Amino acid sequence: MKHLIIASTSTVFGGEPLDYLLEALSELYKNTDTVLFIPYARPGGITHDEYTSKIQVAFSKINKKVVGIHTFKSATQALQEAKGIYVGGGNTFVLVSQLYKNNCLNILKDVVLNGVPYLGTSAGSNICGLTMSTTNDMPIVYPPSFKTLGFVPFNINPHYLDPIEGDTHMGETRETRINEFHHYNTQPVVGLREGSWIEIKDDTTLLKGPLKAIIFEYKKAAYEMESGSSLKHIK
Amino acid sequence: MKHLIIASTSTVFGGEPLDYLLEALSELYKNTDTVLFIPYARPGGITHDEYTSKIQVAFSKINKKVVGIHTFKSATQALQEAKGIYVGGGNTFVLVSQLYKNNCLNILKDVVLNGVPYLGTSAGSNICGLTMSTTNDMPIVYPPSFKTLGFVPFNINPHYLDPIEGDTHMGETRETRINEFHHYNTQPVVGLREGSWIEIKDDTTLLKGPLKAIIFEYKKAAYEMESGSSLKHIK
Incomplete structure (x- = not known):
């Protein structure tokens, strides 16, 4: 029984970390008291310890203990023994570099496909796609590859941001960037607005949260999907 | 006599391409009627031909002919024969990948250091830094390296954007991203606001345009510099 939550x-805004997801997380992690946390993405450059402590605060609300993967001698063994996994947000380039460096990617994929419940947020969701090429992050380190876990047969764009009317800044909109992506890649991209998530349970893949998602398929006009919709056709 | 314009x-906003720079470009390219244009960054995925035509419109106003590097059999030979070069904006990952693929980087560096006048805008400015790691672009292709031309002993962040007061989006601000960069890299970063440029003439490196630049040095608080200031101390 595969179970993943892939959150934008x-x-x-205005909430505490993971607050809006706690009900879903209680269900996700119902068979374990301890969650293995992967703090590699280090938002704002905070330490692995600091990041793990912050996450513990949120998980305490559902009576779960959080253990940072960096506290184990062997990251791969930690993954193999995990009963629940959370990969937090931060910088996707840093996260992916560290996962490759510690030989985590294949094992992480295996254990999750074999049923260990997985939560990803932001960078931790980005890596659930085929590649990290639709991240919004700055390339502050050079990873060995952009290839990621492929839990879904498309790419994820977290923190999806609609074009801002009247914006005078000449940088590209998110939509322009994703359309540019499709000049060099053919996989679909799911833009997840903040507060949205994808829940995978065995053979179902559903959009959750209060907002619509925006779907970019190769050579098609972008379209929106309502919360509650199945995303199984997107591949 | 080295001469470069590195523009944000x-x-x-509200202007035509390159309009605000035309006076400076007349001076930059005063010894040539023809400018070699490098359209590799392909903004919005437009073709090299389309991009070159758009740039020709701007350069016609100062009576310069633009020739796209893609129209030459050998990109490296085109660089060696160029009397003036312009690297346009678009996606920095695409630009850098194509420059590596066509073995352009070293030759481009050599000819510019030997006096061929260079204009870069956006992605074309980003590559003037030590690495492309402070680009704002989406990593839609995987380049062989993030190392770039190093015409300046720091990194460039073009389209620098100040934090937006009251913003409810939970993505990182530009400042946060650059501070994260300094957790993994030590070179300074110069944030160039739109309308700003750096002009290098032999041994001088001056900030130009109506706005201040923001300077991020490793383990120092960010600070601003007035237009007209020398940036020679930043290294």
């Missing part, structure tokens, strides 16, 4: 963000 | 953007 850890924190919605 | 090709187009300021």
Whole structure:
């Protein structure tokens, strides 16, 4: 029984980290008291310890203990023994570099496909796609590859941001960037607005949260999907 | 006699491409009627031909002919024969990948250091830094390296955007991203606001345009510099 939550963000505006997801997380992690946390993405460059402590605060609300993967001698063994996994947000380039460096990617994929419940937020969701090429992050380190876990047969764009009317800044909109992506890649991209998540349970893949998602398929006009919709046709 | 213009953007809000720079470009390219244009960054995925035509419109205003590097059999030979070079904006990952693929980087560096006048805007400015790691672009292709031309002993962040007061989006601000960069890299970063440029003439490196630049040095608080200031101390 595969079970994943792939969330746009850890924190919605005005909320506390993971607050809006706690009900779903209680269900996700119902068979374990301890969650293995992967703090590699280090938002704002905070330490692995600091990041793990912050996440513990949120998980305490559902009576779960959080253990940072960096506290184990062997990251791969930690993954193999995990009963629940959370990969937090931060910088996707840093996260992916560290996962490759510690030989985590294949094992992480295996254990999750074999039923260990997985939560990803932001960068931790980005890596659930085929590649990290639709991240919004700055390429502050050079990873060995952009290939990621492929839990879904498309790419994820977390923190999806609609074009801002009247914006005078000449940088590209998110939509323009994703359309550019499709000049070089053919896989679909699911833009997840903040507060949205994808829940995979065995053979179902559903959009959750209060907002619509925006779907970019190769050579098609972008379209929206309502919360509650199945995303199984997107591949 | 080295002469470079490293500009934040090709187009300021409400203006036509390169309009605000035309006077400086007349001076930059005063010894040539023809400018070699490198359209590799392909903004919005437009073709090299389309991009070159758009740039020709701007350069016609100062009576310069633009020739796209893609129209030459050998990109490296085109660089060696160029009397003036312009690297346009678009996606920095695409630009850098194509420059590596066509073995352009070393030759481009050599000819510019030997006096061929260079204009870069946006992605074309980003590559003037030590690495492309402070680009704002989406990593839609995987380049062989993030190392770039190093015409300046720091990194460039073009289209620098100040934090937006009251913003409810939970993505990182530009400042946060650059501070994260400094957790993994030590070179300074110069944030160029739209309408700003750096002009290098032999041994001088001056900030130009109506706005201040923001300077991020490793383990120092960010600070601003007035237009007209020398950036020679930043290294």
